[in-house]
Amino acid sequence: MGDGAFRQWIRLIEFCAENRTSGSLEGMAAEDIELAVDFEGEPGAFIEALVKCKLLDRDEAGVFSLHDWASNQPWLCNFAERSRRARSAAQARWNATSAANSDFETKREATVSRLRNMS
Incomplete structure (x- = not known):
């Protein structure tokens, strides 16, 4: 050959x-x-x-x-499984961040509303 x-x-x-x-x-x-x-x-x-x-x-x-x-x-053979777990972990982090941001926004709006009502 x-x-x-x-x-x-x-x-x-x-x-x-x-x-x-x-x-x-x-x-x-x-x-x-x-x-x-x-x-x-x-x-x-x-x-x-x-x-x-x-x-x-x-x-x-x-x-x-x-x-x-x-x-x-x-390492290569397990690529698909590692990728799936990484996507899942990233999605969990995104969901946690989104939930925290949403909770913060809700509290901020409540605080702003109370301050408006005090005036």
């Missing part, structure tokens, strides 16, 4: 890090994967070499995934 195959392997890792954080290439055929990494050799050769070297796995359904991605990239 030559030196270019190593560059394509690194591109595939980068592609997964940016687009497929689970390491699964579900929905992508071999030619789609080769296009994603700009492989210009014989069609199917890159994927075949990765599977043969056990860098790429193929399950019973034919879905490709990077071998041991979850154990090698736990």
Whole structure:
């Protein structure tokens, strides 16, 4: 495969890090994967070499995934869950701030109203 195959392997890792954080290439055929990494050799050769070297796995359904991605990239694999928790925490902070602001505004209006009634 030559030196270019190593560059394509690194591109595939980068592609997964940016687009497929689970390491699964579900929905992508071999030619789609080769296009994603700009492989210009014989069609199917890159994927075949990765599977043969056990860098790429193929399950019973034919879905490709990077071998041991979850154990090698736990931070990326948990991206969706971390994002969900961060959004939830941000929403809770926003709600708390909004409630505090609303409570402050209610108290301010009551104070202004009392001061007006005193005059």
